[in-house]
Amino acid sequence: MNAAARQTDMVTLNVIDSTMVAICREMGIVLMKTSYSTIFNEGLDFTCAIADPDGEMLAVADYCPAQIGGMPVVIKASVKELAVEDMQPGDVIVHNDPYRGGLHTPEHTFFQPIFVDGELMGYAVAIGHVSETGGSVPGGFASEATEIFHEGLRVPPVKIKRAGKDVDDVWKLLLANVRTPRQNYGDYRALISSVDLGQARIADLITKYGKATFRQACRDLLDYSEDRMRAELSAFPDGKYSFDDFMEDDGIVDQRFHIRVDCFVQDDEIIVDFSRSDKQAHGAINATLGVTWSASFNAILHLTDPAIPKNSGCFRPIKVLAPGGTMVNVDYPAPEVGGNTETHPRIAYTVIGALAQAVPDRAPATDAGTHCNFLFGGNDPRSGEYYVCYDFLSAGWGGRPFADGNNAVNCINGNCRMIPTEVFEVRYPWLVEEFALVPDSGGAGKYRGGLGVTKRFVCRDAPITVSHMGDRHKTAPWGLHGGREARTAELRIMRAGTKEWLSAVEDAGKISPSKFAGLTVQPGDRISLTTGGGGGWGAPSERDAGSIDEDLREGWVTADAVRGDYGRAGAEGDD
């Protein structure tokens, strides 16, 4: 479609779009302020959106990108299964099933139909990572799972509220299957409050403009985003661009699992073909189709104009091919909980790695590629109550064609915040001894990769069950165009009364140092978590002297690294 074919004037289109985005942001603030778990009220691991009656995304707030591109898959699958004619005002649907369009087991989607004068006009949607799902270990990340059933309760699309009233049987069933029913109850209420608000605000917006104007504006808005994305993609030279990266193990067998992509750029469209990727893994690193869509769109959004309105229209010129039974579209009943956190960045940067050949002036080197998901739970002796926490760390981002990578930012699919130390210590029985940037962790380059972080903490007073889902402990994040690799991630355990830092392989005989479940930590035991850096961009020899001096002054690189990476003295007067 071209601009002349659009029926809504640009002012009205912009006002309606911006209002919907603002409503989505307000939905997120409600969710943050009313939730019980730190993953919501500190981590902001959620996304709020508005969908049309067919499940197409109309607007979304800039919270967690992992959930943005996959949102239409979730809603479309739910709408196919539920009888739309049975929807009524005040209904709220809950859904987390990875095999019905969901992203991974902890990702719970709540959505509420928006009715105006008895007519269904769309849905208000909140997707949030619920920190406890039942299953074999506290915190949902059953990193040694070999079946979906180890990961917790699978919820097909069902109504948790019907016509504004709680469906008590569904509430009881959900809350009987998790370790922290009070916390889950609070978080589910927060998700419901979020969609309640979104529904009311959008209904007001539609009433203000009238249904016909709103519908036409939504059609025009999707077309407008499609046009903007096509204009961007038409600047990519036609061709076939390929890239190959891998997950270093799956927690069950010590072997690599490859993601291979061929990006076919044809005029103003891209076919993102993953069909040469490895078969699905035994362990929980598989991605659902929603994850692969989301990661592919995420990658392309990072290479195109950030001002394009984010809705289903901007995804129309992009087709993702991900056959079932592969790493990138897992078949039932294999596990998949790590796919949405660890495999998403690998998929996204595989696409970026391929398209960097087409648009080298737009593509960054890879980020650290792991969230270092750290899950723990136990009985808190202070309250006598079971607690569960999903904690993760930020990491280094890759050097860019115009600037260094950012330090300590959640990886490409997260956009989440770390839990502040004060909150971490008040809410959970740990004492944090160190929390710092890691010097020299970013890959050297004309534009240096960002730094990872390290966090060391000690178990205070009662046993804690811990699990971890990560990657890139063995293989370094890559640089681009001569930029160097970054440092890898690491998890170490020091048992009370010892002086040795051991990996989970050395401490407990686990198969993987980064993917293990159900390790018991006793009072006095210490954990040290370190994230990797981002890869460097461009040859280190091209880095300007002033930037190296600044890195030294800030303590981001050491004098030894400057000598080794940049071939010059490490400090003024040091030769």
Added chain:
Amino acid sequence: MRFADGGYYIEEYVKCANCGVLIYDGGIPVAPGSQDVVCSDWCREWKSQRAAGSDHPVLPLPRS
């Protein structure tokens, strides 16, 4: 997707043999008589060109 009577559980997950999306409405056979199904004419044509050995098909996406 094949659901049990009453829709209480899923008996078979049906995915497009080319792009992997869930198929709820029966789909389109990859070839006459084939058990494999695809979601669209575009997916059938892409899959057929790849199977015929094309390393780089150029096939515009359907416009809405």
